[in-house]
Amino acid sequence: MEYVRAFYKTGVYIAELVERQESMQRALVKVLAVLKHPTQGDLHNPKMIEVPLFHQRKALAQFEKTWVPLSSLKSYEGEVPEYKSSLLQAVVELQKSLEEDDSDWAKASLEKLNECKSEYGF
Template sequence: MVLERALYKTGKYVCERLETDEANRRALVKVRAVLKHPTQGDLHHPKQVDVPLFHERKALAEFEKTWVPLSTLRPYDGELLSYQTSLQESWNEQYKQLELDGSDWAKQSQKALVELRNEYRFD
C-alpha cells in the first residue's frame, strides 16, 4: 500500500490513492489517518467570531473517500498511526495551539472542538 499526504480544505490526512483523474487534475483518496485537524470557524472570514455562521468542522472519517487536487498530494513516509490515535493527537495539537492564541476566535474554536470531542468519543 502506497500512502500519501493529502490536503482537504483545512485538514491534512494520510491517504491511499484509489483513482486518478488527470483530465480534472484530481485524485480519489481513502483516509487512513489525520495529520492536522480542520480549522474551526468561517473560512471566508478567518479568525473572526462575528460571522453569520461559525462552522464546526469535523475531520474526514476513517476510510472516507474524497476527491482532492493532485497538487496537494505528497509522498508520506511517516508512521501510520491508527485513525483514532491520529485524530486524538491532531485534535489535542489544535486545542493547545488555540490555548496559546487566546483570542475570541480561539476561544470559540475551542468550544467547537469540545463539541467535536464528544462526537469523536475519545477521553
C-alpha cells in the first residue's frame, strides 16, 4: 500500500494510491485524512466575492476516491492521522487564518466554512 499527499482543487489530503494511469497523467486516490481544508469561494476568481456563485467547498470524505493529476502527488511517509480529527484540525487552521483577515472575502469564507462545520457535525 502506497500513501501519498494529494492536492485536489484547493485541499490537500493524505491518500492511498489506488491506481496510476501514466498515459493519462492521472492517479486514482482514496482519501484517508485531511491536511488542508479547501478554500471557500470561486476557484476561478480567488479572494473575490463579486462572483455569480460564492461556493461552499467541503473537504473530500473519508475513503472517497477521486482522480488527481500525477503532478499533484507527493510521497507520504508519516503516520496517517484519523480522518475526523485531521478534518477538525484542518477546519480550525483555516478558521483561524480567516478570522485574522478583515476582508469581505474572509468574512464570506468564514460563513461558508461555518456551514461546512455544521454539516461535519462540529
